[in-house]
Amino acid sequence: MARFRTWVGIALAGALSLSLAGCSSTGGKRAEDARKAAAAQGKAAVNTPRWTFAMITHSGDGDTFWDIVQSGAEQAAVKDNINFLYSHDDEAQQQAQLVDAAVDKKVDGIIVTLAKPDAMKSALDRARKAGIPVVTVNSGSQESKEFGALTHIGQDETIAGEAVGEELNARGRGQALCVLHEQGNVGHEQRCDGVEKTFDGKVERLYVNGTSMPDVQSALEAKLQTDKAVDAVVTLGAPYADTAVKAKQGAGSKAEIDTFDLNAKVAAGLQDGTLGFAVDQQPYLQGYEAVDLLWLYKYNADVLGGGRPVLTGPQIITKDDAAELADYTERGTR
Secondary structure, eight states: OOOOEESSOOOOSSOOSSOSOOOSSHHHHHHHHHHHHHHHTTOOSOOSOOOEEEEEEOOOTTOHHHHHHHHHHHHHHHHTTOEEEEEEOSSHHHHHHHHHHHHHTTOSEEEEOOSSHHHHHHHHHHHHHTTOOEEEESSOHHHHTTTTOSEEEEOOHHHHHHHHHHHHHHTTOOEEEEEESSTTOHHHHHHHHHHHHHOSSEEEEEEOOTTOHHHHHHHHHHHHHHOTTOOEEEESSHHHHHHHHHHHHHHTOOOEEEEESOOHHHHHHHHHTSSOOEEEOOHHHHHHHHHHHHHHHHHHOOOOSTTSOEEOOOEEEOHHHHHHHHHHHHTTOO
16 A cells, blocks of 8 residues: 555554455455455454443434444454444433443443543543443543543544644645534544644634534535635545535635545545545544453453553545545445
8 A cells, every 4th residue: 555644653452353455456355355254254253251342422423434433343342252332422411321321231341432521521430430441532532541541542633633734735725714513522623723733824714513514515605705715625524525525616616625534435536636635543443443452451451552542643645545545445444
């Protein structure tokens, strides 16, 4: 695979049981993947007790990013003989109630996101008092240790934003629009903060109703129609990139559309030039390693990270890289 421009190092707990390297040709790689899947037959690779782990995220319905996180977690759960429970709610209070429910079930481990950490603190405190180990994932790296989690797995959102600012500079952009689709999400604010820190041009934030794509498109289109100086639009999630492209076309704007996160549509957009670049935080790895690290802790009292987050990104993905990732995005692992 091409050598990506990696802005931070990646710490991993062990090797993935399903290799992402594959064979040299797409067909050969798919055949190899199919052979390994058939050989595994959904059987565990260990004989440890069948512990129950619960993952509770702040995902809304239909968000493809979280499908990839869940897929990674489920793959690791099969390997580690884990009974895996997944639930989600984009309302912070409801997410906290789901954590409480997992505590009441006396699960053996909890994986949770901290997009809105203040609302989650008491629920995680209950888990700690109940002796349930917790790993935080994706969001909440700054609060994870304070809330008693073993470790945090994800990307540093400020560093990711700084990488975007540097990339916009390299592309000669002068005015960027940072589109926030979930108000109150501290990670999203940190991304825009990072862009502002390193970008030499002007950065403006646009808050949109991320639960309605038509509303997102109309808000973006109106902004691009009234402010022709915007030459870069940065969306904070892969599903919003395509909507931003439609808004650009409707407004007759020449702004470049860039995005955080990767999926099949984003990979295709990078290849055909519809999108400029994407920031990949490897969500499959976040789900996979969260389950694996909990298993390692239960089995061997292992803790990864040394008190610091385990980073899975960011990686800046461009047209040069997208073709080689297309097959992985199609199968839902990137």
